[in-house]
Amino acid sequence: MKIILADDHALFCHGFSLLLQQHAPDVQCFIACSFDEAMALLESHPDTDLLMLDLNMPGMRGITSVQAVLRAHPGLPLSILSGEESRGQMEALLRAGASGYIPKALPSPVMISAIRLMLAGGVYVPPQVLERESGALAEQPDRRAGGVDRRADSGVRPEPYVAVQLSPRQQDILRLLAEGKPNKLICRELDLSEGTVKTHLNAIFRVLGVENRTEAAVKARLAGLLG
Known part of the structure; x- marks a missing residue:
């Protein structure tokens, strides 16, 4: 399985890659540092199983970018990563078609479970939304x-x-x-x-x-x- 992780924080990307190697060795992870790089990777790997986008990286325009990606790649599971945990923002992005919203503060086991859920075709909804x-x-x-x-x-x-x-x-x-x-x-x-x-x-x-x-x-x- 293939994941594209797009985030401009190198430390987070490194930690995420190590996490996948330890808990999901069957998943191949490609790293991008901007929205444009993520789109280029997606064109090179059309069989990508999950696209993960940082909400605040260069080139990312929130819901507008999410909708544009899903129009160009219907059926592609797309998850949002963010250090922000605004309930309204989470709901808006999920309504726009995102398959999940992953706060970066999530414990590692929960993050891995959320990723596996989305790879299986499910939707990860953060607890903050389900209150x-x-x-x-x-x-x-x-x-x-x-x-x-x-x-x-x-x-x-x-x-x-x-x-x-x-x-x-x-x-x-x-x-x-x-x-x-x-x-x-x-x-x-x-x-x-x-x-x-x-x-x-x-x-x-x-x-x-x-x-x-x-x-x-x-x-x-x-x-x-x-x-």
Whole structure:
């Protein structure tokens, strides 16, 4: 497997490379010092399995850069690295399509687990985003679904409308999605075809008023839908 790590802090890159050698020797890591260097590496290695971008390195323009990369390389897992731990910033980048947000202060074992999760097709959502309190996601009005304009409550209890609209099978899929499991593992655990799982996921996104797996996982936790 291949990872591109783009960060202008040489000490962090060195430490990260050593960490991978110790705990994930099967992963090959390429280092870039700027956003432009990362893009050049990505062109040279189109089979890259995970792109990790420092939020504040030269050439990086936050959400704009994330969206540009994902438009040019749809399906590529992209993770943000940062020394900042602003909950609002994390949520915004995850909504933009990032597969994870890794604070640099994370303990090494947690960081390795997060990387393995993303390499397996999952989404790493930092604990700060999953805190059960009124936050940016909980305060936003839901998109219309079934002709009803619904608003999230305090983020602790699910709304009856959502609970009624999700079938038991969809609740199972939502739970596995929130655990970061990719479609193939969900299919295997629930003995469903990939087409069936995708159909259920589309229905779940409509009911929750979200557009992707990351938003669904975050909103499900904030709304207390995962038990």
